[in-house]
Amino acid sequence: MSKWVEAGLAVLLLAGPAAAEPLGLGRPALPEEIAAWDMTVLPDGTGLPEGSGDVWTGDEVFAENCAMCHGDFAEGLDNWPVLAGGAGSLQDRRPVKTIGSYWPHLSTVWDYVHRSMPFGMAQTLTPDDVYAITAFLLYSNGMVEDDFVLSKENFAEIAMPNAGGFYPDDRPETEYPEFTGDPCMSACAAGTEITKRAVKLNVTPVGPDGRPAGTLPDLHLAAAGTAAPAMETSEPEAPAETVTLAAAEAADPALVEAGGKVFKKCQACHKVGEGAKNATGPELNGILGRPVGSVDGFRYSSGMEALGSGGAAWDHDLLAGFLAKPKDVVKGTKMGFAGLKKDADIEAVIAYLSTFPAE
């Protein structure tokens, strides 16, 4: 008899027939395993590890790990989340919901940064880094001075401005009575004037025929033998495939595949492949051999522009060096990525990028 069955029997005897008898499946979780996975921090700070961090260290760690998306001042680049500001905006038509203006608990900031950030490299920050980033975010939101040091000890003393701004679901009291009952079936009060048309906004993805993407085809047209409606094929079109294969001939397929996996670290900011556009970073089609800082419409750092105006191009060695230590190769680069540590990863990602020709 397993000890879980024994334990279950013991519980049964103690708790009476209400408790179900365990089946004895699974095994005890070891303390090391629980420590590794149970890193939750509760609103009162329970679960925080030892450690501390100050605002200025946080500023540096944030610049290194977070600013590429959230901006140097936590203001949020492009559509990435804004983390600071927004105080008093929650009743505005476009409220700015930030850590300072909206989040009710500081524990959530610490817990989320520690567990799920940086985006694409989660769980790489030390507890001290996380304390420092959290201190910096409090400073960015005007909640502490620049000499502030956040630690496990003073964590619970921080009061969030919007701590009282939430209440449990009250739809059962405020909505359901109003929306329950026999509805009107005829001569109902309803305006029939068209007041809003989505077509006016023109923000819907469209297919090759200009109609909303995914519009079902008109079977009459196909039956009449006229041009088939724009059908999209799920198979890659032959010419595109040929181009890709031709470009990939030089690269080892296994290396290219490995590089595709490494590239996941990059793709939060960089797009590559058919139709790739600039995002937080420039698009990377044809990057090998491309003159440095030459993509139209991308605002490079002055360091990158200087390198490009000196005539440099992204050959293998320059790219490998940059991928290893971006900030050493290009002073002041906007690329906030710390660098790839393994040479094998660098070679793989270069092989992968070599398969995408310029468009």
Place this chain on the structure above:
Amino acid sequence: MKSRDDKTHDPARRAFLGAAAASSAALAAGAARAAGPDPLITEVQPWASEFGDPVDASPYGMPIHFESQVVRRNVEWLTESPVSSINFTPIHALEGTITPAGCAFERHHSGAIELSKTDYRLMITGLVDRPLVFTYEDLTRFPRQSRVAFLECAANGGMEWGGAQLEGCQFTQGMIHNMEYVGVPLSALLEEAGVRPEGKWIYFEGADASSNGRSIPLEKAMEDVLIAFYANGEALRKEHGYPVRAVVPGWEGNLWVKWLRRISVYDQAVESREETSKYTDLMPDGRARKWTWVMDAKSVITSPSPQAPIYHGPGPLVITGLAWSGHGRIRRVDVSLDGGKSWQEAEIEGDPQPKALTRFRLPIQWDGSEMILQSRAMDETGYVQPTKDALRAIRGLNNVYHNNGIQTWWVRASGEVENVEVG
């Protein structure tokens, strides 16, 4: 800001009107009397003479290529990164109630990860007598259950708070799917670990980089939550949490944590990022509702709709759609052809299952004039799906989530359909 497609709709409309006119002509000629013998009938076609594919041409089949427009679709400008984003089920093109897994919408917060059954571990921690680790195989040894359940993202319809915005049932209401799950009741796993008396909340956490932690009350966990490993008869798809996800019937999709790796028992809600910063509903007074888990009753006409226009001209027309409620069974669905002035009861298909998609249909004789189509669901609690304006009167325009307001489609005489609002 992502670039948006600059194509205007005007050429599309012209093309559409031309096509519709051609269809009507074809209908007029074809419905009553054929102009001549149909060669598809009178001539031996290749498929009636030659071989088709052998068995094994496709060991795991995809839909035939004629259906290639029926796919999940993304609205690129909605999010900054496709690994923390959402796409939409092509509900305008589907019938019945079960959503095929291959086109059931996806929402990831850090991308869909590959986690094998071999590498899978599920830990139960917190306020339990016996913190446990289960392998995938362990889970398959518990008695299991099946149930059909809809999964709706809390933000389904969220882009329509400010007014009609996207042209298509897929884009306005497609953050939903409905599958038949097989799994272990969460209550069985919790009983195996022994919940301590002070344990009141359950916390789910995924194995992906986002972890997407969410808290639910113990009562819900014991009531009907499944720890599922099959959907629609097969292993969960990667994008739906392979090998194991939480199924939380009737409650918002974000709670259905995928790649589930930890279930923990607490005496309070964890107040994670996904239940404070996100998935809370900002009200006009600047305060926010939290813990708004239940998806209220809703319905939408899936066809006709902007991506499923009427090509066949006047005459018999089947209006069809989906209804669902997180509170239980759908009791009735009404359809209006005149923007809500008058309503008629639609047919409900089969026996509606609680917290599952329900199919409704209303066959009509369309006279070819404009219609303003709406559907209105009622569930077994007596709740009636409200108008968008009725919701706005209470919640304002910044609610983001839980927009279960009535959807309006404007059917033009041409058969073309637009997403509109009436007032």
